[in-house]
Amino acid sequence: MSTDAPNSLGTYLRDRRTRLDPATFGLSGSRRRTPGLRREEVASRANISPTWYTWLEQGRGGAPSADVLDRIAKGLMLTEPEREHIYMLGLGRLPEARYQPVDGITPRLQRVLDGMVLSPAIIKTAMWDVVGWNRAAAVLLTDYSKLPREGRNILRLMFGSDHVRARNADFDSIARFVVGAFRADVARAGASTSAEVIKLVMELSRLSPEFEALWQDN
Structure with a gap:
């Protein structure tokens, strides 16, 4: 796993996870000791093993695949720049370009x-x-x-x-x-x-x- 600092990918994922509001996903916000979603909730949204996601946040288990990063990006509702950032942290490269139709300008x-x-x-x-x-x-x-x-x-x-x-x-x-x-x-x-x-x-x-x-x- 390519990192700019020890476990930089895990630190970033944890930061994004704690910023999410459980109520947005129909989850109860009561009886939570920490803000945001739990690890197993992110893993469920990303359709990956809770153990594997936990290891990623802890800097264990080696480099994730592009598919896993895309699933996590979707689960954490990351923006496209944020998705590119976790690719740089996890794989040391940007994701392959993917076409996004444009209807107009701002x-x-x-x-x-x-x-x-x-x-x-x-x-x-x-x-x-x-x-x-x-x-x-x-x-x-x-x-x-x-x-x-x-x-x-x-x-x-x-x-x-x-x-x-x-x-x-x-x-x-x-x-x-x-x-x-x-x-x-x-x-x-x-x-x-x-x-x-x-x-x-x-x-x-x-x-x-x-x-x-x-x-x-x-």
Whole structure:
């Protein structure tokens, strides 16, 4: 087990456990000598042996597996940064990236975009769905507010529109770059084999023989 200090993983797990309110999980808070959940309650929520969980808090039993850490993260209701932290403490590395769909952006981030009055700016997901844009982008690029949600995808717009092709003199080079960048983005997000990516790739391949050839060309 990789640690920054003696039993740092156990110390962190114990701290997270004592911060949880038993009432949140329908458990009685009376007759408890210490705050938070008991070890066996966390073990039950994580679907692991109470003995194994106790050993982890005590710094015994060796390094946990990634699956065990994921179960504990779920049992302790850890945030994604907290999950990454227990991976660093327990395994000395970050967890493998896993894809998390994004539906929109925060009002604070939208204000940042709106503050860029003279610069067209958009925010896209790993799937290349545009989820945020400013007025300059709507004027010079595309007014995404007039498109249905599924239509706010850069790849669908690029490979499904003759108008977009006509606006780009070197379309072939741009298309190759875009497909390569899309492949890198979904790989970085841990989404290469996700159902969402597979569905989008199949749709684009039916829509555009050029996309299909570039995707298969890898």
